[in-house]
Amino acid sequence: xxxxxxxxxxxxxxxxxxxxxxxxxxxxxxxxxxxxxxxxxxxxxxxxxxxxxxxxxxxxxxxxxxxxxxxxxxxxxxxxxxxxxxxxxxxxxxxxxxxxxxxxxxxxxxxxxxxxxxxxxxxx
Amino acid sequence: xxxxxxxxxxxxxxxxxxxxxxxxxxxxxxxxxxxxxxxxxxxxxxxxxxxxxxxxxxxxxxxxxxxxxxxxxxxxxxxxxxxxxxxxxxxxxxxxxxxxxxxxxxxxxxx
Numbered sequence: 659x660x661x662x663x664x665x666x667x668x669x670x671x672x673x674x675x676x677x678x679x680x681x682x683x684x685x686x687x688x689x690x691x692x693x694x695x696x697x698x699x700x701x702x703x704x705x706x707x708x709x710x711x712x713x714x715x716x717x718x719x720x721x722x723x724x725x726x727x728x729x730x731x732x733x734x735x736x737x738x739x740x741x742x743x744x745x746x747x748x749x750x751x752x753x754x755x756x757x758x759x760x761x762x763x764x765x766x767x768x769x770x771x772x773x774x775x776x777x778x779x780x781x782x
Numbered sequence: 783x784x785x786x787x788x789x790x791x792x793x794x795x796x797x798x799x800x801x802x803x804x805x806x807x808x809x810x811x812x813x814x815x816x817x818x819x820x821x822x823x824x825x826x827x828x829x830x831x832x833x834x835x836x837x838x839x840x841x842x843x844x845x846x847x848x849x850x851x852x853x854x855x856x857x858x859x860x861x862x863x864x865x866x867x868x869x870x871x872x873x874x875x876x877x878x879x880x881x882x883x884x885x886x887x888x889x890x891x892x893x
Contacts, residue, residue, distance in 0.1 A: 765815035
């Protein structure tokens with residue numbers, strides 16, 4: 659059974675750092691495209707970052723230069739290192755997996771599995 | 783302001799049919815990129831509901847269906863049930879922004 663379990667959220671001051679983890683089971687993280695998606699309180703979903711199976715990484719403009727996505731193949735875990743945090747980064751952060759074997763000529767695959775989310779609050 | 787536009791809310795009585803629209807532009811839906819739909823029940827993570835415009839993952843009831851035409855897509859729910867009360871999001875890809883984009887979400891209320 660596929661499972662994604664996030665951890666690492668919490669309260670941090672503006673300008674601070676936090677590292678989120680997403681432990682995966684039932685599949686191999688390094689063989690899949692993995693993303694982070696966030697949702698500010700009472701707001702909609704916002705894609706944050708993706709790491710491809712080959713290791714390429716991409717970011718939303720809102721976090722580029724501040725956030726870093728990575729993975730530890732030995733731990734089958736996805737990470738999001740968040741630096742220079744701002745109040746507007748306050749959100750529930752979800753890790754999500756791309757559906758495998760999708761026809762990429764029609765755009766990125768959908769997210770077929772999501773974690774339960776971890777809340778990040780940036781406030782003084 | 784979301785790149786994909788959804789109505790903030792829709793409602794319907796049990797047993798009725800409702801539709802949720804998702805309007806984009808020539809750089810996303812109109813460019814031929816697929817549209818996916820997610821259901822988010824209160825306090826839970828989103829769940830994939832429709833992918834590739836009109837395909838249902840295993841386990842999703844056939845009361846849910848999706849379609850796409852031009853720069854827009856739609857999610858239809860027939861035989862509305864109380865447990866369908868949730869937020870619904872469309873998602874696609876925007877070639878101008880080079881990012882995956884979501885609609886602002888639609889809250890479905892079952893009267």
